Amino acid sequence: MGENGGVSGDKTPAQTPSADDARDDAPDEGTRDAQERMAELTAQIEQAIEDYYVHDAPTMADAQYDELERELKELEAQNPQLAKADSPTQTVHGDVAAGFAPVEHLERMMSLDNAFSLEEVDAWAVRAGEGLGEGAEAHYLSELKIDGLAIDLIYEDGVLTRGVTRGDGRVGEDVTRNVRTIDNVPERLDTKNPPAVLEVRGEVFYPTAAFEELNEQRREAGLQEFANPRNTAAGSLRQKDPDVTASRALAVYVHGIGVHEGVTLASQSEVYEQLKDWGLPTSPHWRVLDSLKEVHEFIEHHGEHRHDVEHEIDGIVLKIDSFAQQRRLGSTSRAPRWAIAFKYPPEEVTTKLLDIPVNVGRTGRVTPFGLMEPVKVAGSTVQLATLHNQFEVERKGVLIGDTIVLRKAGDVIPEILGPVEALRDGSERAFVMPTDCPACGTPIGPAKEGDKDWRCPNSKSCPSQVTGRIEHAASRGAFDIESLGEESAIALTDPDKRRAEALAALRSGHYVYLPIREAADAELENFVVLKNGQEVEGADGVPLLRITSEDDPLLPPLQTPVVTTGANLFDLTAEDLRDVSVWQPERRDGEVTGDWRIQPAFWSRPTFRHYKRENAWKQQKASSTLKNTEVLSDELEKAKSKELWRVLVALSIRHVGPTAARSLATAYGSMDAIREADLAQLTETDGVGGIIAESVHEWFELDWHHELVDAWAASGVRMVDDVEEGFVKTLEGLTVVVTGGLDDFTRDGAKEAIISRGGKASGSVSKKTDFVVVGENAGSKEDKARDLGLTILDEDGFKDLLENGPSDDGASEDGASDKDSADDAS
Template sequence: MSTDEQETQPETALSDADEAQQRIAELTAQIEQARIEYYEHDAPTMADAEYDALERELRALEEANPHLAAADSPTATVGGAVAAGFDPVPHIERMMSLDNAFSLEEVDLWAHRTAEGLGGSSDVRYLTELKIDGLAISLVYEDGDLVRGVTRGDGRVGEDVTANVRTIDSIPERLDTDEPPALLEVRGEIFYPTSEFEDLNEQRREAGLAEFANPRNTAAGSLRQKDVAVTASRALAVYVHGIGAHEGMTLTSQSHVYETLEGWGLPTSPHTRVLDSLAAVREYIAHHGGQRHDVEHEIDGIVIKIDSFAQQRALGSTARAPRWAIAFKFPPEEVTTKLLDIQVNVGRTGRVTPFGVMEPVKVAGSTVQMATLHNQFEVERKDVLIGDTIVLRKAGDVIPEILGPVETLRDGSERAFEMPRECPACGTPIGPAKEGDKDWRCPNTRDCPSQVTGRIEHAASRGAFDIESLGEESAIALTDPDKRRPEALAALRAGRCVYLPIREAADSELPSFVVLKNGREVEGADGVPLLRITEEDDPLLPALQTPVVTTGANLFDLTAEDLREIFVWQPERRDGEVTGDWRIQPVFWSRPLFKHYKREGAWKLNRPSATLKNTETLAEELEKAKSAELWRVLVALSIRHVGPTAARSLAVAYGAMDAIREADLAQLTETDGVAGIIAESVREWFTVDWHHELVDGWAASGVRMVDEVDEGFVKTLEGLTVVVTGGLEGFTRDGAKEAIIARGGKSSGSVSKKTDFVVVGENAGSKEDKARDLGLRILDEAGFVALLEDGPEAVAEPTGDGDEAADEGTTP
């Protein structure tokens, strides 16, 4: 079996049901976290191929154990959530995802299934188009006028980004037609053109700013700016590729839609083709696979759709994706480069991960110089040596993968990697947490700077407190401000220098450096004088800083004054290029502004330092985060395996942090949606003293630890199992589940003989068919509301001779 096949081959189902349940919980937590990082934080940490492999393994396990498939499993849902800074807007018609094919054989199987679904018809035309690596958007036009722009979100509810969308030149404010439809939802993909992306990074280099990782993340981050002026300054573009809800239109095919939209002034892709055979589809895939970097945007595959709307309707959809379309994913690309070193990184859970440092190389449209190696066993398995020429694979992702060495190019100078015995961040001895673990961990969970930084950044992520102004760099400044100090001192030893900003004197009238007459004064930008340090033992070199945040217990007590003296070490740039020198830079306060008076031959303070706008925003967002729902607090605590799904289940079942803290293992295990491994992780987390200090610290700061409960809830569903399938107008997916659990019922993701009620919404799919085959009670949304309010008696089967109408809200 080839390496590619090994990566995408799903693992066989585990034979033991308990092991399967635990593995499903692990996979769900990993996928949910990856979705948060990709869709919500626009900063993925997992390669596409790795994500796809996890999702395929989860799907295989669920197919082998259907009773363990949750209604909100990642295999049945669309990734993404609404950030706190944007208004949630429900889509008029649900935005769905696409199923993936990773080989031409899988495309053939899909085509065979669609032909069977069409009664064996061979009269099928395929609309093929490039799969843009961007951000899905829905544009709503009413009577021809653009009224709303909404991100995909979870497919049912997205973020209102109307003001930002209006800044994109290619999106018309009004459709170019005298007879516009009364309503039209247009679906498309916003992207950052690759040529514009290179120009943007060049501008950032010249300004001494960090470069953006790739066009996809840049597009998503640019559209989600709360300052519309920032979005307007970015060269965003869009191609539309379909419609949702519409009124006053008669359309026969996907290609007809494209022709119509293009005629109305909406931008459509010039690369779309309608093909009459699978052979032609294969040729289209091969052509663009060989020229994937020659188009105006990044692509990661080809989308294939049945063109005819009549045939699309006949095929229908599953819970998350249409059966009439599939996305062929290009195999990852491979290049070679030199492996300069293997270093390790410590994550928020203490996991120590080796990664390769390489000579920069361009692959999949972006320059790469670091790649993960997962663990020391993986380094050994791949037989990678420092100094090797290596094969690197990347498919448009942020995190590439080292496949192995080119052994024939070895010259004997290569050396083996040795896993450090101490944590590089705190010096604590590291090793496996338990016998048999492949991953090594730093056990200093309380004080290890890298772990603290990771936890603070995670707590601020969109899946937790959603504190936008507290990203990676701010988290480093709060928890480990001297993180890059060793690199700067190494530069000093190599003959470089470090620039220090001049601080205000105690009387705030004169800069303190005026007493220095040794020629070290250097005028910086904007009239900010600097000191040039050229020796590692220079007495003016700042002492080590004491982090203002350690465990994180005081995060919500921080004041602007607490942040005044924090600075970080940054590489110095000139004309966009790294010079080898370093700079010490304040983070949360501005540098004082000085003016040089030639007559007096001195610098004088012109404007004292002040809090930056981002610092004020941070204070506001920290205050706002105190009122977050309990499930967000649970996610923010970084309890292993507790992602949003498990956190919601715990919050609904217990309602308060103290109740979760006091629950024993048996009680936690019996909680719906919390498998054994999650229950054990929660119980173990609360046995650690400093974890209690963290929770108590947040509570003392005003973080809400109890969800508001509607005292009117009656346990109307005690002992009943309810399955909700398809979309409901009055309930989100999580809302329906929480409503069932709050009333004493069990929300299940699979239909079986033990199911009491099946609630059917839009695009219900196979679960409705199975419910009918088993003769189960089926309710529509009105019946579901009646069931919640008054229990099963409210939707009892009608009595009589059968001539009476069925009870309102039920489907006979």
């Protein structure tokens, strides 16, 4: 090349490629894009592999890694000319860390291909069946996939001589001294005729119970907790000091063999039985299954019970049981064709921590929580996770802006485990506990010195506390108003509750959408049409204004809640609710997108039709109340006539649940009588006791509580239990247990019938029980009652007992008395 970049010597036309030739040789745009993406994916995956296997400090969750690897595989399949032999999809992962001697495996340790659905499992089985030939019958050894660290154990003449990590499948790390400290790894095989050489494959794991105990100890010592059992197991096994490994409660399950001299085995299941006979630790969680239907059932069962076993699992491993069939199917460069790993939806993922707002609960407790980029974990999309208190935030070491590790085990509330510190770029900032309540502005702090929890003392009108009380009042144990759940309670009492979350998302690059109310609002630069959470062209969608900055003047001002203390709950009208709007996460196909929408809560949004005149939208139909708003109005009216005990529960008096409320209502009959009772009288009330009595007495010492009760009474809420003329407390002083199903009583109905007549409705049978009412499918309580010789009644006998009380001989007049029968028989 010349200095100017031209050709330094002449060439004949035959030597100079034509423009057409150059275009033929150059990759097209799609190929270049694929090549660039494959290079990007390869770099990300290789870095993740090093972090995971070498440093025991993963920077991405398994689910994210699996997604990247799947994308790379798909691109390689679509562009085979670009695939490389050393691609991460073609190699076994893991290198030898510094400080450990490299050891070559006697027989290569391979990886496993993954399946993420039952359909992919079936496709693998079809491929295996085709490879075995027509008429071949395969049996599937199915076992739990332990989330741990692969290990290779070498026994020579029955004696443990070496322990090696998997490494890259050919060469691993010598961790023999550390392996010898693991309690369930035997030094010698339990046999008089051991094989000359035996290479055993297994998995090192940290039992979940021991892991929780370890973290509890670290918590008490003020140390940072370990993130998860798998990383802890890997870090413990690869300690330079074996004493550290010995201090950790590691365990091993073995599941296969490599080289085995002097022993002949025909199947994987035979291997398991033989390993167990030699005294090696094998998993009890495996079965040989004969059909894909059984495989599906096995996968589904353990998916539902994945936390019922002694170790973490992330899937199911399926292997063709017969070794002869395994040999026929062979392997790829990295994985056997005769095995596959089904992966359950991830329970641990990484995502971005956008902010740490605080929430104020019904009792005034102020709780920080993580607001995150929406991420799918354990089958559902998660955006929020509790952080308990400011000390927990500090202990976990998370900063706003961190990439964090999020865990959600089954139906458990999502938990932030900690930050991925390696991904910090310096823009992160520490959480600072607010000094004022974010809901009402009242100064907050610990209720007493030494309390870790901070509280807002404004119990009367703090919107968040009022929200909690309204939701509690509508709960099944109180007024039982199904149409007044959390969302409706927020709309009534704190409609801007999620405003901070939405603005945090706005700052991170997401949008907030605002319904158009007037055609004049439809400024072209802000105007969009949304359908199923996605912007679309044309009129087939919802017209909205798109807000991209929290400084946008179109963002509405803060709203004044329509319910401020709860006193006017039963006086609300539809007109009161017309202008209430709430902040809702935008969804696409049912999943949150990270965008938000400001949405009318109780009235339907206006609908519009596009027409070409000054680029405007024309209102087609006026707003009207939503069906749920009409139902809410009806149910609030019905709630006014509910029993006194339900009113007591609805008031959110501390410690007063349905049982205590029933006792108070039965004893006093009216709200006035309860609030006029002194502490001694309340304490002596049957079923109440000192703690509840003190709580009730203190509650009525506040003037605004009296105002709340009086306002409800003025709205028509019943404050006195109606007592029928001639009503007698037929069960005074008696204890009755109801077990099994009754035709004319619900469980709560039977309990209420007993308590209202002065009796005690117990949930357990003892010698102090006076009557046991037995319905269908009664179970063990009936058996115990018979063993104790107690009086047993059927439903008719129960009705007679309620009406007439017990007869002189200990049974109701018409009810069966098994106690008498038992005495006669003896």
